[in-house]
Amino acid sequence: MINALARRAATRTRLNEVRGEQTRLTDPTSLRGDNMAKGWYKLTEIIEKTGISLVDTQGESLRARLVAAGYNSPHAPKVFTALRLGMLVMLPAFFVGLIFLSGTEVSPFKLYLVGVGLAIFGLYAPNLFISAKADRRREAIVNGFPDSLDLMLVCVEAGLGMEAAFDRVGREMQNSHPLVAHMLSIVTLELRAGATREEALRNMANRTQVTEIRSFSTLLIQSDKLGSSIGETLRVYASEMREKRRMRAEEKAHQLPVLLSIPLVACLLPVMIGVLMLPAIIRIVRQALPALSGG
CATH class of the missing domain: 1.20.81 (Receptor-associated Protein)
Structure with missing residues (x-):
């Protein structure tokens, strides 16, 4: 009985380890990856101690998306939220600092537009990354x-x-x-x-x-x-x-002619039109210019 309980406890421990293997933001087999993951978790704790809550209002849906992307750790939603907030603030700040250090004169309106664009990019780029990674995992x-x-x-x-x-x-x-x-x-x-x-x-x-x-x-x-x-x-x-x-393979094969027609029309059609029309244009120019000049 004791041996069976010990084996079950060991199995549960191994299960928790396997569940957490793909939650790290880098290679989980390297010491550097372990230290980086611990650094992210400590950073979230420091941010939350300052009074900023990293708990998302849609916690369950965010948790499901992160799990689908391979991040099963309980700290993953907080790290994701902290990353979004950091990119939201740091990208516009980096751009403004770069402008002032370079001494380039930029109008306030342009500075505002670029700053807002970088802030929006920093807010939505992590979502796009998570969605793309989840799609790749699903496909695999x-x-x-x-x-x-x-x-x-x-x-x-x-x-x-x-x-x-x-x-x-x-x-x-x-x-x-x-x-x-x-x-x-x-x-x-x-x-x-x-x-x-x-x-x-x-x-x-x-x-x-x-x-x-x-x-x-x-x-x-x-x-x-x-x-x-x-x-x-x-x-x-x-x-x-x-x-x-x-x-699915046949569907992708049937899509190839349609996809190939776009670069063919965009690249070959102007060249073909130029080749066919150029002799006529040259002939018109040769006959029209002397007539217009009175020759």
Whole structure:
């Protein structure tokens, strides 16, 4: 009994470590990354001690966006808010200081416009960065998830349970699709820590914020409750995911002619018009100029 409790405690500790591995703002495997992350957290504490609250009014939605981008730390929303406030103030201040140090004369209206533009950029640039990173992570997960389903189907048909299948597939996909492997490893650790299969699958869907993962989690939960075959469920859903991936590739291929027409029209059409019209223009000039000059 004591050994089982000790193993469960060790599993929970490992789960907390894995959840926090991708929350650091730099490489979590380096000492420099650890020190930089601690420096950000200390900076937020210092700012909050001055009386400035870094708690966002839309904390839950911000937390979900940061988790989707890979920042799972509880300090991530405060660091994000502090970064936005710092860029909002520091970018216009840096521009004004640069103008005064260089001695360049700038009109107050232009100084005001540039300062406001830099402040708006500093306010919205972190949001754009988080959205872009979340989109890249979603795309990487969606592209690698069909392969994980095929491996999971092989494991289930070989006689492994869901927890063992998640663990095996997560270890097999460390090099090919690390984000998918990390997602499955967290689910495995949650199951070993005592969470139910429904809780672990729903947490996986909430962390990734991917429609395909959410549908997969719902499908497995329903199959588990209804007692249907997990192998058949995985086979059908894996086939659908491969079909969706093929359709996405075909959609991008069909978009290429439309996208290529824009640079072709913008670059080639003026040149073609010039080549076709230039001889006529030269001939008109040669005949019109002598007639206008009275020759």
